[in-house]
Amino acid sequence: MMLTVHDIGPGVTIQDLGRPGWTARGLSQGGAVDRLALLEAAALLGADPGQAVLEMMGFGGSFSTDQDTRIALTGAVMQASIDGAPVAPNTSQLLRAGQRLTIGGARQGVYGYLAFAGGMQTPQIMDSRAAHLTAGINGLVQAGDTIPVGPDPDFLAGPVTLPVDDRLSGGAIRIMPGPQTDYFAPETLERFANTPFRRSPRGNRQGARLDCDGPGFTMAGATNIASDLVLPGDLQMTGDGVPYVLLAECQTIGGYPRIGTVIPADLPKVAQAMPGAHLQFTWLDVADADATNQPERVILQTLRHACTAMRRDPHEIADLLSYQLISGMTPGDDLERP
């Protein structure tokens, strides 16, 4: 199946869960900025969480496929329609061959995800299809691109929906101590937690800048400490003490001091906070932070169980006719299915 890209926003890339294990050679894991959105899409589509999707920063594009396939939109809530009929977020949908899927600007959140049941099937580089822009691996999706997509093994499956907790509006963010937390004075750590921050418009897949009123968060001797390993979630202070939260495409080693680390459970909230959104940090001790750690396969299990079949008023179903037309048919590959 081919996906045709008719129009495209300026920050759309193919992403999956990235390339773990190359830190020692300087390549960060990368992958989706909001990893939870990939797990949600996988749950909605009954798909493998490692499948590649489109990550759309702020704005989507318009697309069509040459075969019927289920799709799902997760992450940021974007204006979306299929041939003019609105598409709900966090719900699996049928996109018929030739229909025009149009995804506009983000109404809430920053990074929206468009997943196809069969996943994007572009060539793998180091076992991943993800664009890693700073590493020069793949690039932005362009208007006119055609992208191979795997066939939907179960396109007759009825639509399902997933209730999703709000993570698109900023709010309270839990942070844990890191290797350099005790380089900062205790009063600086306390002031950090007492300071209301705003998500700055400056940010990308590498990191998000935070703004606040008042002085920056500096430490004595910061310019002479050895560069050290960094992770997504680390709160790095520039020389003048302005915090950046490192995201998926951050470097592997950084020289600027890090006051702490956003726990993975709350990192999507930082990534999805729109410019101007308020963020407030709360310290967890290491044991409490560790207790929040859920492997992605466990999160995916929970999400799969939380998916429910859609029950909609037939009058609200704009594409009712299309569902009736295909009733009784099969995908035709029943014998090949495992």
Add this chain to the structure above:
Amino acid sequence: MMMTQHGTDPEFRPLGVDGILVRFSKVLTDQANAAALAFRDVVQQQGLDGVTEVASSLTSIRVGFDPTVTNRAVLQTQLQDLVHAHATDTPAAKRLWHIPVAFGPAHAPQLGEAAKRAGVTKAQAIADLTDQTVRVIAIGFAPGQPYLGMLPAHWDIPRQTTLTERLPRGALITAVRQLIIWAAEAPTGWRHIGQTAFDVYRPDADQPFAFAPGDTVRFVHVPDNEMADLLANADADGGARCEALQ
């Protein structure tokens, strides 16, 4: 070298909910770097249950773990035992790279400023940078990008507090007794003191990463016009030569 016979024992710190950082020093020393590289090998060879990745930086390693298989307390005890139990030699260099570098005004906008901070003339600075063999003490920040050291003590100059927004690929930059051949599309606080035509990262090549930790490098001073020719050439080695050592 017995790692624990030098200085103090390493510090153990959290780095994320699924990782432990073992830090041999807060500031870079040859000794701490050797200890970190050697301890990375030790941990990798142990194959401890639940360990997902062992990465090294200049003076530390991060050991990642799967919390469904092990936990921080168990792993930290295992790592502490390993630190105390293992003696490891600093691995001998296997390769020496000879890499052309230009120091003219077009290619080294901050050489004068950096030399002044190091307390030497420009000419002495160039001699310092080319008379010494430096070692790949870490790879990171950007794919394949080497941290090279250590320069003489007078090169212990701090990073700038303001960031340089963009540098050409292959730029030679310096801070805190180290050099980097720059490969990132990112701002930096290090000073731009020379230019190579060497690509440390070749994503389309069979071997995408030119350097391995422990490689050694000797910089060879070339005039600006020669560097211009090297930069115009598509060769990823930029005139460099790799010598096998034994």
